[in-house]
Amino acid sequence: MIAMARKTTAERTCAGCRQQRPREELVRLAVVAEPPYVVADARGRLGGRGVWIHAESECLKTAARKGGIARSLRRPVTLDSAVIADGIVAQLERRLEGLLLGAHRARRVAVGTDSVRESLAEGRIRLLGVASDAAGRRDELMASAERLGKACVVLGTKADVGRLFGRGEVAVLAIEDGGIAEEVRRASAHLAGLRPAGTFPHKEPVEGAEGAASSPDRQVESVVEDRKPE
Numbered sequence: 001m002i003a004m005a006r007k008t009t010a011e012r013t014c015a016g017c018r019q020q021r022p023r024e025e026l027v028r029l030a031v032v033a034e035p036p037y038v039v040a041d042a043r044g045r046l047g048g049r050g051v052w053i054h055a056e057s058e059c060l061k062t063a064a065r066k067g068g069i070a071r072s073l074r075r076p077v078t079l080d081s082a083v084i085a086d087g088i089v090a091q092l093e094r095r096l097e098g099l100l101l102g103a104h105r106a107r108r109v110a111v112g113t114d115s116v117r118e119s120l121a122e123g124r125i126r127l128l129g130v131a132s133d134a135a136g137r138r139d140e141l142m143a144s145a146e147r148l149g150k151a152c153v154v155l156g157t158k159a160d161v162g163r164l165f166g167r168g169e170v171a172v173l174a175i176e177d178g179g180i181a182e183e184v185r186r187a188s189a190h191l192a193g194l195r196p197a198g199t200f201p202h203k204e205p206v207e208g209a210e211g212a213a214s215s216p217d218r219q220v221e222s223v224v225e226d227r228k229p230e
């Protein structure tokens with residue numbers, strides 16, 4: 001056990017394709033007693049046994065069908081990979097919303113074209129987020145961010161992103177905190193494996209995010225508290 005605890009260089013085996021990958025490339029599923037038997041543990045903080053897997057439907061299907069998850073449960077169970085995938089998507093979306101709103105509350109996000117330009121010019125930007133339907137200046141800003149070696153992620157529509165921040169339409173934003181930027185990049189990459197790009201955030205508030213647009217602070221708190229699965 002001690003040897004395992006010391007093993008921090010973190011490669012994990014995907015329960016689907018069985019590839020060994022750095023843990024950042026996989027999501028953790030925590031094993032629970034009731035269906036769907038595993039719940040997403042995007043922050044890797046839930047205790048107990050877990051399974052690591054690519055956030056991709058193929059790996060989830062394989063793990064559900066060929067027993068990669070059942071093996072870790074040490075008993076035969078019927079698994080629905082679509083339900084598991086939905087759970088992962090919901091948690092990643094909640095996580096992304098929490099990260100964006102947390103950055104907003106900490107004043108570490110520049111919102112809107114002019115603010116993003118300033119952030120780029122002054123070198124504060126760590127990650128560029130663009131709305132899926134942002135036109136025109138989006139390409140120019142993405143090119144600038146790429147020149148600076150900063151990651152870009154595609155979010156939902158301008159209206160969706162605006163709603164998240166309790167304003168009208170928002171086409172672009174710049175995260176200015178390195179830690180938050182890395183978490184956003186990672187969660188977006190996982191999310192992209194399970195649903196079409198440019199669909200986050202939802203039009204409907206996600207589960208547990210009632211009143212998200214009108215009360216961002218309360219939502220951040222609910223996200224922070226939301227570490228235990230139902």
Ligand SMILES: [Zn+2]
Binds near residue numbers: 015017053059
């Ligand atoms: Zn895999």
